[in-house]
Amino acid sequence: MENHSERPILRAGGLGKRVTSPEGTLEILAGVELSVGAGESLAVIGESGSGKSTLLSLLAGLDLPTAGRVWIDGTDLTTLDEDGRALLRGRLVGFVFQSFQLIPSLTALENVMLPLELAGGEDPRAAALDVLDRVGLAARVRHYPSQLSGGEQQRVALARAFSTRPRLLFADEPTGNLDRRTGERVSELLFRLNAEHATTLVLVTHDPALAGHCDRTLRLEGGRLHEEPGRSATRVRLAGA
Numbered sequence: 001m002e003n004h005s006e007r008p009i010l011r012a013g014g015l016g017k018r019v020t021s022p023e024g025t026l027e028i029l030a031g032v033e034l035s036v037g038a039g040e041s042l043a044v045i046g047e048s049g050s051g052k053s054t055l056l057s058l059l060a061g062l063d064l065p066t067a068g069r070v071w072i073d074g075t076d077l078t079t080l081d082e083d084g085r086a087l088l089r090g091r092l093v094g095f096v097f098q099s100f101q102l103i104p105s106l107t108a109l110e111n112v113m114l115p116l117e118l119a120g121g122e123d124p125r126a127a128a129l130d131v132l133d134r135v136g137l138a139a140r141v142r143h144y145p146s147q148l149s150g151g152e153q154q155r156v157a158l159a160r161a162f163s164t165r166p167r168l169l170f171a172d173e174p175t176g177n178l179d180r181r182t183g184e185r186v187s188e189l190l191f192r193l194n195a196e197h198a199t200t201l202v203l204v205t206h207d208p209a210l211a212g213h214c215d216r217t218l219r220l221e222g223g224r225l226h227e228e229p230g231r232s233a234t235r236v237r238l239a240g241a
Contacts, residue, residue: 009200010036016067028054030223041201043211046220052204060170061085094166098173100153102145108156109141115164131159151182162193171203
């Protein structure tokens, strides 16, 4: 039985994105409708170039849609300016990216401490050390990203993402730059941390095996979301349905 709050923590209505190219206007997303309950894990799969990362950027307020709206915890992102969206993300949202997005000039410890310091945490160092220990990197906290393997860098990124205890975590191809074995280990760690923190997870990937760990899977194709056969669709309204 699902146990979600009545109000979805993430919702999108009529979401669309168009961009102008030399060939004319390109419609990347059209009429996307989405509702994700607190504590739920959702995977969005699709081929490369299908618009998965664009969708994630819109849902997180990193980019603005050309149509429709996005609500995070009841707040309409289209009513906020860039600073307002950044403040909301700082309070509620964490990110894990395919390319890790670590700051090269900072150690693993400093990378994890940074969002804690920005959030005004009481003891960022202690909190960062604790979460790095939980991802198995207690012995590597003084190493810089260039001194870490790809799997270790992604574990630092996971520690950073979960350090502020976000209510909503966006993950963009989190194992895409890793070999299969390392990717499986990072995937297991991602879902273990997600369960421990009861975080809502929205994951985009081209890997069906990774998506299979989530409560629900939707496919992005032709700019629209489609229910994957055999997966629950009780908490999503599909465009055109």
